[in-house]
Amino acid sequence: MLTLTRADGYQLCTDPDRLDLDRIHHWLSTDAYWALGRDRETVARAFANSLPFGVYRPGDGGQVAVARVVTDRATFAWLCDVYVDPAERGRRLGSWLAEAVRDHLDDLGVRRILLATNDAHGVYAKVGFLPMTDPDRWMLLDRRGLS
Secondary structure (H helix, E strand, O other), X not given: OOEEEOXXXXXXXXXXXXXXXXXXXXXXXXXXXXXXXXXXXXXXXXXXXXXXXXXXXXXOOOEEEEEEEEEOOOOEEEEEEEEEOHHHOOOOHHHHHHHHHHHHHHHHOOOEEEEOOOOOHHHHHOOOOOOOOOOOOOOOOOOOOOO
């Protein structure tokens, strides 16, 4: 388990027992464009089967950010469900979170991390993510619109 503490007291931890799944479900299902309407059971199952990263506020320890990594912990990872509480934005928590994910996966030997974003390219670019340069190589099967 990874635990990091910034000089200002924010703490990042991969302990799944610290996650506030009710808060995460609220964030994702009501404010995250990629997960609007996602039900609580799906959120819980997704996090239970992934490597979670939570960020916690100094003082009361309330959760203020989250990220989920789908990975084999050896060769590949998909960084997803990254969310920072709007009240906590502007404190570089998103960049810190992305950097911690990158470094932790690097320590595991994972050398390829994929993510998708509509609006946070700058956050991820700060920690080394680049646009895909070989679109002819990557393919996608997206069945989200099917019943």
